[in-house]
Amino acid sequence: MAKYHHGNLRNTLIQVATELLAEEGTHALSLRKMAQRAGVSHNAPYMHFADKEAVLAEIAEEGFRLLAIEIESAIATAENSTYERLIAASNAYIRFALDRPNHLQVMFRPYEVEKYPNLLLASQAALNCLFELVKSGQENNTLIAGNTHQMTKSIWAMVHGVAVISIAYQTNMLLPENTSIEDGVASVFVGFLLDGLATKKSVPEI
Amino acid sequence: MAKYHHGNLRNTLIQVATELLAEEGTHALSLRKMAQRAGVSHNAPYMHFADKEAVLAEIAEEGFRLLAIEIESAIATAENSTYERLIAASNAYIRFALDRPNHLQVMFRPYEVEKYPNLLLASQAALNCLFELVKSGQENNTLIAGNTHQMTKSIWAMVHGVAVISIAYQTNMLLPENTSIEDGVASVFVGFLLDGLATKKSVPEI
DNA sequence: GGCGTTATATTGGCACTGTCAACTTAACAC
DNA sequence: GTGTTAAGTTGACAGTGCCAATATAACGCC
Numbered sequence: 001m002a003k004y005h006h007g008n009l010r011n012t013l014i015q016v017a018t019e020l021l022a023e024e025g026t027h028a029l030s031l032r033k034m035a036q037r038a039g040v041s042h043n044a045p046y047m048h049f050a051d052k053e054a055v056l057a058e059i060a061e062e063g064f065r066l067l068a069i070e071i072e073s074a075i076a077t078a079e080n081s082t083y084e085r086l087i088a089a090s091n092a093y094i095r096f097a098l099d100r101p102n103h104l105q106v107m108f109r110p111y112e113v114e115k116y117p118n119l120l121l122a123s124q125a126a127l128n129c130l131f132e133l134v135k136s137g138q139e140n141n142t143l144i145a146g147n148t149h150q151m152t153k154s155i156w157a158m159v160h161g162v163a164v165i166s167i168a169y170q171t172n173m174l175l176p177e178n179t180s181i182e183d184g185v186a187s188v189f190v191g192f193l194l195d196g197l198a199t200k201k202s203v204p205e206i
Numbered sequence: 207m208a209k210y211h212h213g214n215l216r217n218t219l220i221q222v223a224t225e226l227l228a229e230e231g232t233h234a235l236s237l238r239k240m241a242q243r244a245g246v247s248h249n250a251p252y253m254h255f256a257d258k259e260a261v262l263a264e265i266a267e268e269g270f271r272l273l274a275i276e277i278e279s280a281i282a283t284a285e286n287s288t289y290e291r292l293i294a295a296s297n298a299y300i301r302f303a304l305d306r307p308n309h310l311q312v313m314f315r316p317y318e319v320e321k322y323p324n325l326l327l328a329s330q331a332a333l334n335c336l337f338e339l340v341k342s343g344q345e346n347n348t349l350i351a352g353n354t355h356q357m358t359k360s361i362w363a364m365v366h367g368v369a370v371i372s373i374a375y376q377t378n379m380l381l382p383e384n385t386s387i388e389d390g391v392a393s394v395f396v397g398f399l400l401d402g403l404a405t406k407k408s409v410p411e412i
Numbered sequence: 413g414g415c416g417t418t419a420t421a422t423t424g425g426c427a428c429t430g431t432c433a434a435c436t437t438a439a440c441a442c
Numbered sequence: 443g444t445g446t447t448a449a450g451t452t453g454a455c456a457g458t459g460c461c462a463a464t465a466t467a468a469c470g471c472c
Contacts (some may be wrong), residue, residue, distance in 0.1 A: 161367025
């Protein structure tokens with residue numbers, strides 16, 4: 001833990017950047033501002049990051065790790081049924097998105113994926129929480145058979161769509177009034193989807 | 207059509223801005239660049255727009271109008287069943303998103319909604335295409351009864367989620383290889399959701 | 413037609429941004 | 443203890459959004 005000039009500027013920077021992101025939004029997040037708040041010169045960040053995009057990628061990566069943790073813990077504390085757990089995971093995702101809209105926005109920027117392999121890995125790790133859930137649902141016959149990956153991604157797309165749109169309109173325009181996000185997710189959105197994925201249907205074709 | 211100095215700079219600007227957006231991405235879109243390409247001074251845009259955000263809002267609004275048109279025409283040329291039409295509409299949405307990822311990104315920025323009422327209206331108009339479809343599906347008993355708005359928004363969230371995530375990873379990571387977007391949407395994502403919304407199921411509860 | 417008013421556009425400037433190049437300083441290897 | 447190298451600084455540059463002051467063209471009105 002030897003200190004050179006600053007210490008571990010790299011970590012400090014992404015931490016400070018995350019703070020600034022939450023406070024002022026993506027738009028106002030600048031390298032110079034984060035350098036200033038970290039107490040270093042305006043060019044110090046370039047010792048640790050190739051450019052601004054690289055900083056954002058790192059913030060995004062951290063975001064996915066955080067998201068994974070929240071989803072995991074939501075699953076862990078939910079009741080022991082696939083349905084309950086899927087709803088809990090979905091709720092965790094949407095709560096994350098509404099709590100940290102700016103962070104989510106950074107997580108889904110159009111990065112050049114080949115440049116940030118760790119970012120891709122982190123996002124896949126988060127997705128994997130859902131995957132395991134779907135798999136176990138299929139194993140205990142709660143969910144229909146089928147390509148587990150695609151079913152997982154269906155749920156992800158659905159939940160993510162709800163999150164993004166809710167953020168965009170800065171209000172639960174997706175939900176009827178007096179409905180909490182949690183209730184909305186459970187009863188409406190994911191509910192519909194899960195109906196499509198659930199077993200115990202007679203005539204699925206429309 | 208009297209020309210003052212330029213003519214109708216306002217329209218020219220959003221047209222030029224849309225071009226630049228498609229060419230260079232959100233990040234590189236600047237007021238000065240669009241002014242230059244429109245052949246006016248760097249401050250001319252301020253005659254017609256309060257600030258950069260206002261320009262983006264207008265571009266976004268135009269985007270929703272375009273999206274609505276594409277969805278409408280997709281519905282019009284699809285076969286005459288609710289299922290086929292919903293799939294067609296979803297495909298149109300996703301095609302739009304993949305053709306104009308930057309435009310879609312601008313459409314879903316975190317605007318201050320109260321500042322841009324027309325933007326909200328345009329987005330609702332686009333959504334309304336889906337709404338009518340769902341409604342007719344309920345009327346001809348193809349879709350389950352229930353809050354039409356919420357069912358519509360479920361589909362929207364789903365499709366939008368697929369679109370956003372596909373853009374973010376710049377590849378159809380959501381779909382198995384050798385699957386076209388169209389097939390993927392039809393057979394996998396929206397398909398699952400529609401199963402949940404379809405009638406003719408015996409035991410919907412999981 | 414001439415004139416004032418007003419919308420439209422320009423010039424110049426400011427603070428701020430990302431990034432580059434050149435320089436300085438501190439840590440470590442030997 | 444000295445040289446090498448990583449870490450951080452200073453200074454600069456072009457580009458950005460936006461503001462203030464100025465110019466110019468169109469229009470209504472007489």
